[in-house]
Amino acid sequence: MSPLQGCLLLSAALFSVGLVIALARSNAILVLLGIELMLNAANLNFIAFWRFHGGTAPATGVIFVLFAIAVAAAEAAVGLALVIALYRHQKNLRLQEATRLRG
Amino acid sequence: MTFTFLILAVIILGSALAAALRPNLIHCALLLVVSWLGVAGFYLWAGAEFVAFAQVLVYVGALSMVVLFAVLLTRQSRAELRVDAPETRRAVWAVIAGVAVSGVIGTAVFATKWDSAPVTAPEITVRGIGLELMGAHAAALLLLGVLLTAALLGAVVLAAPDRPEKEEKS
Amino acid sequence: MIAAALTTDSFLERLPVLARDTVTGLLPVSWRWLAGSLLEIIAILASFGLLFAYLTLAERKILGRIQNRPGPNRTGWFGLLQPFADGVKALTKEDVVPAGADRVLHFLAPVVLVAVSLLGFAVLPFGRHLVAVELDTAVLYFFAAGTATELAVFMAGWASHNKYSLLAAMRALAQLISYELPLLLSVVPVVLVAGTLSTTKIVAAQGGWSLGFIPHWHVFTPWGAAGFVLFMVAALAESNRSPFDLPEAESELIAGHLTEYSGFKYALFFMAEYFGMCALSGMAVTLFLGGWGAPSALLEWIPSYAWFTAKLLVLLLGFIWIRATLPRLRLDQLMKFAWKFLVPLTLLNLANAAGWSLTAGWTGPLQLVRWAVALSLVAVPFVVLGRTLSAGSAPRTYRFA
Numbered sequence: 001m002s003p004l005q006g007c008l009l010l011s012a013a014l015f016s017v018g019l020v021i022a023l024a025r026s027n028a029i030l031v032l033l034g035i036e037l038m039l040n041a042a043n044l045n046f047i048a049f050w051r052f053h054g055g056t057a058p059a060t061g062v063i064f065v066l067f068a069i070a071v072a073a074a075e076a077a078v079g080l081a082l083v084i085a086l087y088r089h090q091k092n093l094r095l096q097e098a099t100r101l102r103g
Numbered sequence: 104m105t106f107t108f109l110i111l112a113v114i115i116l117g118s119a120l121a122a123a124l125r126p127n128l129i130h131c132a133l134l135l136v137v138s139w140l141g142v143a144g145f146y147l148w149a150g151a152e153f154v155a156f157a158q159v160l161v162y163v164g165a166l167s168m169v170v171l172f173a174v175l176l177t178r179q180s181r182a183e184l185r186v187d188a189p190e191t192r193r194a195v196w197a198v199i200a201g202v203a204v205s206g207v208i209g210t211a212v213f214a215t216k217w218d219s220a221p222v223t224a225p226e227i228t229v230r231g232i233g234l235e236l237m238g239a240h241a242a243a244l245l246l247l248g249v250l251l252t253a254a255l256l257g258a259v260v261l262a263a264p265d266r267p268e269k270e271e272k273s
Numbered sequence: 274m275i276a277a278a279l280t281t282d283s284f285l286e287r288l289p290v291l292a293r294d295t296v297t298g299l300l301p302v303s304w305r306w307l308a309g310s311l312l313e314i315i316a317i318l319a320s321f322g323l324l325f326a327y328l329t330l331a332e333r334k335i336l337g338r339i340q341n342r343p344g345p346n347r348t349g350w351f352g353l354l355q356p357f358a359d360g361v362k363a364l365t366k367e368d369v370v371p372a373g374a375d376r377v378l379h380f381l382a383p384v385v386l387v388a389v390s391l392l393g394f395a396v397l398p399f400g401r402h403l404v405a406v407e408l409d410t411a412v413l414y415f416f417a418a419g420t421a422t423e424l425a426v427f428m429a430g431w432a433s434h435n436k437y438s439l440l441a442a443m444r445a446l447a448q449l450i451s452y453e454l455p456l457l458l459s460v461v462p463v464v465l466v467a468g469t470l471s472t473t474k475i476v477a478a479q480g481g482w483s484l485g486f487i488p489h490w491h492v493f494t495p496w497g498a499a500g501f502v503l504f505m506v507a508a509l510a511e512s513n514r515s516p517f518d519l520p521e522a523e524s525e526l527i528a529g530h531l532t533e534y535s536g537f538k539y540a541l542f543f544m545a546e547y548f549g550m551c552a553l554s555g556m557a558v559t560l561f562l563g564g565w566g567a568p569s570a571l572l573e574w575i576p577s578y579a580w581f582t583a584k585l586l587v588l589l590l591g592f593i594w595i596r597a598t599l600p601r602l603r604l605d606q607l608m609k610f611a612w613k614f615l616v617p618l619t620l621l622n623l624a625n626a627a628g629w630s631l632t633a634g635w636t637g638p639l640q641l642v643r644w645a646v647a648l649s650l651v652a653v654p655f656v657v658l659g660r661t662l663s664a665g666s667a668p669r670t671y672r673f674a
Binding site for chain 1: 169194
């Protein structure tokens with residue numbers, strides 16, 4: 001198994017752990033943490049390819065990951081603000097209860 | 104080299120799995136921070152130092168704070184931090200979905216013929232990254248700035264409490 | 274460690290590197306790198322540990338003298354054994370953990386805090402050949418290590434199972450996060466002008482003297498002086514020192530997030546605070562005060578690490594002096610100061626530095642224009658913002674003597 005395959009399997013495993021957390025949990029914050037794990041897995045994938053697959057523009061791979069980290073941070077911030085607004089409305093964080101389109 | 108990779112893989116996956124299973128929300132958040140640190144270690148091992156330190160700065164330094172503040176602001180008491188275990192049916196289907204996804208990706212990984220890996224990491228300098236960011240990707244950088252500003256303002260507006268209605272002066 | 278120009282330096286300059294090479298030379302070749310790194314780590318730990326010990330004593334003596342009292346003078350001559358007495362006290366006190374506390378987090382918080390505070394020392398160039406890790410992204414590494422300390426503050430406040438600790442930890446976190454922005458933004462002009470994130474190259478960019486006696490340190494330029502002051506103010510807040518020591522003040526929420534800590538763990542928190550102070554001062558010396566460079570070409574015979582230590586001690590003395598002089602800021606005053614005053618000033622400083630580096634080729638009377646514009650870009654916003662923000666607070670009248 002080459003190093004690239006090892007890294008890709010690691011990122012696939014991390015992605016599926018994030019997927020399981022996002023699907024199985026009903027607490028809104030845990031779902032957001034699962035999504036963050038999936039984003040991290042994707043970044044891991046990018047860096048694995050950057051390191052082990054070569055290419056002609058080495059800085060581009062790193063820049064892609066930097067952009068992905070920045071966008072993930074922005075998305076997490078907005079998501080957690082949404083969670084706070086949701087909590088203020090229904091006083092708990094169970095996603096199953098957020099079923100009404102209008103409060 | 105493989106030994107370092109195995110240790111990093113154990114840290115990353117182990118803390119992610121522990122975060123999936125712990126009933127205490129703060130413990131989940133802190134274990135996820137350990138996982139993020141593990142990912143930063145992976146970036147260092149792969150030779151991308153700039154990304155590794157950016158990962159620590161953004162995820163461990165800032166995102167962990169946002170998550171922890173959100174956890175603390177959305178509860179009535181310390182007891183509420185215990186999250187319920189997921190219902191069994193849902194958990195089983197989620198695990199099946201996760202295994203299926205990783206199975207598909209794993210099959211694809213093993214079935215493809217990869218080129219031989221270069222022995223050393225690609226040479227990049229911070230100066231090179233900076234020049235390329237401001238050169239070829241300048242538009243994307245500006246858009247990212249606009250996105251981050253919009254996210255900041257949006258988060259503040261969403262999380263702010265509703266203003267009380269102004270009394271009409273009669 | 275760099276080996277460049279090692280052979281042409283004086284004996285005192287080469288002494289630490291020679292000592293390390295002699296010791297590692299006794300070992301087989303494959304062990305040398307590891308042993309060398311361990312020796313560097315031990316040297317940093319030992320010297321900064323001793324500096325921490327005597328800094329606590331110096332602080333108490335200097336605070337005492339400023340307040341017209343002698344400070345500790347009972348243990349040994351002039352109180353010189355006081356740090357060891359404090360150490361013995363801290364080690365032998367009973368370690369109390371609250372009943373409902375999260376034991377693992379309660380134990381981990383001071384440990385993580387000290388460990389992460391020590392990480393910053395790895396990239397500081399203590400001398401011409403004395404930098405522990407030579408990184409291309411040294412400045413980014415330093416601040417990444419600094420932000421990880423906030424997590425430990427949260428862990429301390431949360432794990433204590435005490436609502437006052439938690440409240441104080443959240444206030445401390447709000448302060449730390451708010452002052453990170455001026456801290457990082459005041460460093461960006463230095464990186465812009467020096468063109469690199471590497472601390473050794475930033476020090477090298479400040480070498481040389483004009484007219485034989487004015488060094489090219491960044492602090493002697495308008496944007497550099499403003500940046501230095503802004504960095505030091507933000508560093509005061511980041512290390513929870515007066516006047517920003519609301520999180521740990523005795524009169525605020527008992528002892529803040531440290532309420533439920535006693536004995537050695539309490540000492541560890543203070544050790545982490547002093548290490549953070551030393552690391553930030555070291556970074557200020559590197560970025561603005563020319564690192565290990567001598568102020569004049571005639572004084573170059575004094576070894577570079579002596580100059581670094583001297584500048585570091587001057588900055589630490591400044592920290593202690595400010596503690597003795599200024600009253601504490603309230604939380605809302607603190608946040609207003611960070612967001613409404615420091616952040617705009619640092620952004621303007623960045624524009625100022627950009628203008629300075631673009632006009633570097635101007636000569637003759639244009640140099641006067643350059644200096645005048647740069648100085649006014651520092652002074653005018655400071656005065657205007659200061660007056661606008663403190664409008665409405667009347668001059669203080671004291672009714673009781």
